[in-house]
Amino acid sequence: xxxxxxxxxxxxxxxxxxxxxxxxxxxxxxxxxxxxxxxxxxxxxxxxxxxxxxxxxxxxxxxxxxxxxxxxxxxxxxxxxxxxxxxxxxxxxxxxxxxxxxxxxxxxxxxxxxxxxxxxxxxxxxxxxxxxxxxxxxxxxxxxxxxxxxxxxxxxxxxxxxxxxxxxxxxxxxxxxxxxxxxxxxxxxxxxxxxxxxxxxxxxxxxxxxxxxxxxxxxxxxxxxxxxxxxxxxxxxxxxxxxxxxxxxxxxxxxxxxxxxxxxxxxxxxxxxxxxxxxxxxxxxxxxxxxxxxxxxxxxxxxxxxxxxxxxxxxxxxxxxxx
Amino acid sequence: xxxxxxxxxxxxxxxxxxxxxxxxxxxxxxxxxxxxxxxxxxxxxxxxxxxxxxxxxxxxxxxxxxxxxxxxxxxxxxxxxxxxxxxxxxxxxxxxxxxxxxxxxxxxxxxxxxxxxxxxxxxxxxxxxxxxxxxxxxxxxxxxxxxxxxxxxxxxxxxxxxxxxxxxxxxxxxxxxxxxxxxxxxxxxxxxxxxxxxxxxxxxxxxxxxxxxxxxxxxxxxxxxxxxxxxxxxxxxxxxxxxxxxxxxxxxxxxxxxxxxxxxxxxxxxxxxxxxxxxxxxxxxxxxxxxxxxxxxxxxxxxxxxxxxxxxxxxxxxxxxxx
Numbered sequence: 001x002x003x004x005x006x007x008x009x010x011x012x013x014x015x016x017x018x019x020x021x022x023x024x025x026x027x028x029x030x031x032x033x034x035x036x037x038x039x040x041x042x043x044x045x046x047x048x049x050x051x052x053x054x055x056x057x058x059x060x061x062x063x064x065x066x067x068x069x070x071x072x073x074x075x076x077x078x079x080x081x082x083x084x085x086x087x088x089x090x091x092x093x094x095x096x097x098x099x100x101x102x103x104x105x106x107x108x109x110x111x112x113x114x115x116x117x118x119x120x121x122x123x124x125x126x127x128x129x130x131x132x133x134x135x136x137x138x139x140x141x142x143x144x145x146x147x148x149x150x151x152x153x154x155x156x157x158x159x160x161x162x163x164x165x166x167x168x169x170x171x172x173x174x175x176x177x178x179x180x181x182x183x184x185x186x187x188x189x190x191x192x193x194x195x196x197x198x199x200x201x202x203x204x205x206x207x208x209x210x211x212x213x214x215x216x217x218x219x220x221x222x223x224x225x226x227x228x229x230x231x232x233x234x235x236x237x238x239x240x241x242x243x244x245x246x247x248x249x250x251x252x253x254x255x256x257x258x259x260x261x262x263x264x265x266x267x268x269x270x271x272x273x274x275x276x277x278x279x280x281x282x283x284x285x286x287x288x289x290x291x292x293x294x295x296x297x298x299x300x301x302x303x304x305x306x307x308x309x310x311x312x313x314x315x316x317x318x319x320x321x322x323x
Numbered sequence: 324x325x326x327x328x329x330x331x332x333x334x335x336x337x338x339x340x341x342x343x344x345x346x347x348x349x350x351x352x353x354x355x356x357x358x359x360x361x362x363x364x365x366x367x368x369x370x371x372x373x374x375x376x377x378x379x380x381x382x383x384x385x386x387x388x389x390x391x392x393x394x395x396x397x398x399x400x401x402x403x404x405x406x407x408x409x410x411x412x413x414x415x416x417x418x419x420x421x422x423x424x425x426x427x428x429x430x431x432x433x434x435x436x437x438x439x440x441x442x443x444x445x446x447x448x449x450x451x452x453x454x455x456x457x458x459x460x461x462x463x464x465x466x467x468x469x470x471x472x473x474x475x476x477x478x479x480x481x482x483x484x485x486x487x488x489x490x491x492x493x494x495x496x497x498x499x500x501x502x503x504x505x506x507x508x509x510x511x512x513x514x515x516x517x518x519x520x521x522x523x524x525x526x527x528x529x530x531x532x533x534x535x536x537x538x539x540x541x542x543x544x545x546x547x548x549x550x551x552x553x554x555x556x557x558x559x560x561x562x563x564x565x566x567x568x569x570x571x572x573x574x575x576x577x578x579x580x581x582x583x584x585x586x587x588x589x590x591x592x593x594x595x596x597x598x599x600x601x602x603x604x605x606x607x608x609x610x611x612x613x614x615x616x617x618x619x620x621x622x623x624x625x626x627x628x629x630x631x632x633x634x635x636x637x638x639x640x641x642x643x644x645x646x
Contacts, residue, residue, distance in 0.1 A: 039400035
């Protein structure tokens with residue numbers, strides 16, 4: 001598998017007028033000069049799973065990091081580290097998926113790099129994607145969350161823990177694995193629709209590694225407000241719940257790849273919910289809690305049976321190679 | 324070695340006001356809305372070598388890709404894939420070097436990512452850097468090379484093959500290895516100085532993987548002009564020449580990490596040479612050849628003894644993990 005062959009593959013699938021310049025850098029004209037910029041390396045194991053593959057993840061992950069900052073994802077780089085002897089067919093499948101997902105998300109892959117390492121020096125393929133998005137002026141305060149106030153509603157666009165448990169099931173060769181599908185999806189369309197109906201979305205973050213608990217914890221940590229989550233409003237699919245119990249995971253700490261947590265002013269919350277429910281990635285959206293004046297710096301979960309438990313940071317090691 | 328520990332390391336050394344926002348994306352204000360955008364993954368083996376380490380390479384490589392497009396490097400992402408059990412001291416040494424080199428080059432590392440994989444699933448550490456630079460209007464034609472004409476001079480800022488042979492010597496445990504130092508260096512300063520004295524720099528490219536032959540070949544391939552290189556103007560240090568002969572490499576095909584090839588209008592060539600000779604990375608700069616009307620699409624080397632040989636693309640496999 002030569003460099004040349006691989007690069008032809010990328011040019012064929014990622015084809016666009018900027019990539020065709022074929023320099024070592026891409027020249028980009030942006031609609032304005034304030035941008036959002038983000039990077040992620042993807043090392044997921046296995047490479048292919050129900051609902052996606054490493055390529056889909058590499059596009060969706062970076063698109064989502066841009067979108068939650070309030071930016072419109074525009075351009076992306078893609079860099080591959082490939083193990084000598086990795087199947088060209090599988091690589092083509094991954095690249096094809098990336099091209100499809102990039103098209104869906106409306107981003108162009110404009111520059112890239114390939115390194116091949118000897119057998120045993122990496123695990124099949126690792127992908128880095130780095131994204132550039134245009135940040136409209138009105139969205140510039142979203143990423144800091146500085147406008148958040150007690151009474152604001154906390155929204156999520158659907159069920160939790162699907163991605164992490166899909167990967168764990170696949171890795172453990174559990175028979176039920178086929179039933180759990182990763183939620184991996186680019187959310188920029190859904191987010192754009194929500195931002196179009198409300199100027200009061202005050203914070204967004206995609207709940208990836210560390211799950212929703214990690215985001216909810218960061219949201220209040222060191223702040224003058226707290227939050228409360230109503231556990232019965234959190235959707236956990238039955239098969240995901242089952243495998244969480246089987247393997248001993250708390251779904252609140254399990255990675256998602258297509259879930260955004262939003263903080264929205266109370267007067268706009270139902271409008272935002274209605275809008276995102278119409279999107280294919282928001283059908284199970286719900287208001288899961290709110291920002292409180294009480295217990296500043298702390299998040300509490302109101303459990304199904306009326307109890308309360310604090311939302312901690314994940315203790316111990318994160319699951320490796322979930323994304 | 325926990326994620327937390329690693330991320331603290333990055334924040335400590337790469338410290339700047341944008342990184343401190345600590346979102347998943349960095350918000351950047353650029354001086355204008357035309358940018359240059361480039362990515363590279365670094366997998367060099369060994370990690371530490373005479374004249375640098377993987378961290379220096381990761382900064383210089385991306386800075387140089389931006390600079391040769393005519394852009395001023397401004398911001399960079401840094402993404403790490405780390406093998407479980409990799410020495411925290413070595414990681415710190417690499418990160419420290421990256422911070423120093425970024426400072427020298429005047430770029431800020433504004434966002435990042437870390438993935439840890441099990442022992443044996445990568446080789447110590449791989450680093451991706453992706454860069455954003457501001458592209459002044461007058462430099463926008465450089466990267467296409469569309470203004471190149473017969474008679475234009477071809478310039479290089481110094482000796483060739485140092486980086487590749489430094490790595491090969493280190494890898495082969497040759498005793499002479501200590502004498503060969505990689506030329507790894509950020510060239511944006513030198514390039515900026517050259518652009519300040521001449522509006523007739525028509526093309527620039529850093530001669531990395533594949534060496535100067537690959538760049539010279541690409542420069543004329545499919546074009547209506549050719550080029551001629553005067554072999555006696557090419558500087559190859561004696562120790563590099565020696566190891567090239569020993570290991571059977573042609574220095575024209577060996578990677579550099581601090582060398583830029585420029586095509587300059589004849590009336591500006593000596594002015595540009597004088598300027599870059601004053602820079603610490605340009606002391607051995609020379610005019611190595613010129614663009615010709617003759618043999619369009621082909622580059623020829625006029626050898627020391629008055630013979631000629633054609634500049635081919637590298638036949639066979641490139642050296643793996645040189646950068």
